[in-house]
Amino acid sequence: MIFRQLQDPESRTYTYILGDVEAKEAVLIDSVSEQTERDFKLLQELGLRLKLILETHVHADHITGAWKLRQQTGANIALSKLSCIDMADQLLDDGETIYIGAIPVKTIATPGHTKSCMSFLFDNKVLTGDTLLIRAAGRCDFQEGSAEQLYDSITNKLFSLPDSTLVYPAHDYRGFTCSTIGEEKRFNQRIGGGKSKEKFIETMNNLNLAYPKKMDVAVPANLRCGSTDTL
Ligand SMILES: N[C@@H](CCC(=O)N[C@@H](CSS)C(=O)NCC(=O)O)C(=O)O
Numbered sequence: 001m002i003f004r005q006l007q008d009p010e011s012r013t014y015t016y017i018l019g020d021v022e023a024k025e026a027v028l029i030d031s032v033s034e035q036t037e038r039d040f041k042l043l044q045e046l047g048l049r050l051k052l053i054l055e056t057h058v059h060a061d062h063i064t065g066a067w068k069l070r071q072q073t074g075a076n077i078a079l080s081k082l083s084c085i086d087m088a089d090q091l092l093d094d095g096e097t098i099y100i101g102a103i104p105v106k107t108i109a110t111p112g113h114t115k116s117c118m119s120f121l122f123d124n125k126v127l128t129g130d131t132l133l134i135r136a137a138g139r140c141d142f143q144e145g146s147a148e149q150l151y152d153s154i155t156n157k158l159f160s161l162p163d164s165t166l167v168y169p170a171h172d173y174r175g176f177t178c179s180t181i182g183e184e185k186r187f188n189q190r191i192g193g194g195k196s197k198e199k200f201i202e203t204m205n206n207l208n209l210a211y212p213k214k215m216d217v218a219v220p221a222n223l224r225c226g227s228t229d230t231l
């Protein structure tokens with residue numbers, strides 16, 4: 001198995017490559033439009049054919065590279081069916097298993113940051129998108145976000161994984177790269193240490209963050225899998 005974490009320095013987005021060396025197949029998760037040449041070159045260098053382009057959610061801060069990579073490689077684009085994106089090739093349900101070569105990747109619906117957020121579990125790793133960030137949790141103030149749903153997604157679904165599960169988020173703003181479920185249960189500043197749902201909702205509803213700078217361009221483009229053809 002090949003697993004790589006890549007970063008877009010501007011948006012602080014993490015893109016991941018998961019590949020099966022034997023089958024020479026890979027999935028790219030949460031690509032960024034400006035970084036598709038880098039990602040494509042790395043896949044070539046690693047001898048991997050891009051089979052699938054996955055999104056943890058409809059991003060608000062950057063345009064996904066999914067459409068460009070689909071055009072370049074013929075790979076399918078997949079994300080949660082709750083996104084209702086008709087330009088995607090596959091709309092995923094909660095609890096599905098996707099295979100990259102012989103590697104099973106399980107989908108876990110984790111709504112809250114946005115309605116259609118999905119986490120992906122494979123090996124001893126979970127890609128949590130913007131649902132569970134390292135020592136934080138994704139904001140809930142747009143794209144049908146809900147702090148109540150986010151609490152349930154994190155505590156009932158992600159925190160029920162083994163403590164040793166490695167957590168890989170879609171963003172980090174403080175220099176972290178990965179964590180574990182056990183660490184986040186104890187030390188996450190927004191939801192760790194057994195924080196109550198009421199306290200979490202109060203925290204999340206008072207973050208007072210500025211909207212992402214590219215949101216008005218990124219969301220419409222990402223609702224078209226990153227195609228800007230008719231925008
Ligand atoms: N400043 C950035 C946007 C930062 C931001 O809002 N990040 C999101 C994840 S991307 S949708 C978030 O949930 N942040 C949580 C936090 O605590 O920062 C920009 O202008 O793009």
Ligand SMILES: [Fe+2]
Nearest residue numbers: 059060130138
């Ligand atoms: Fe997000």
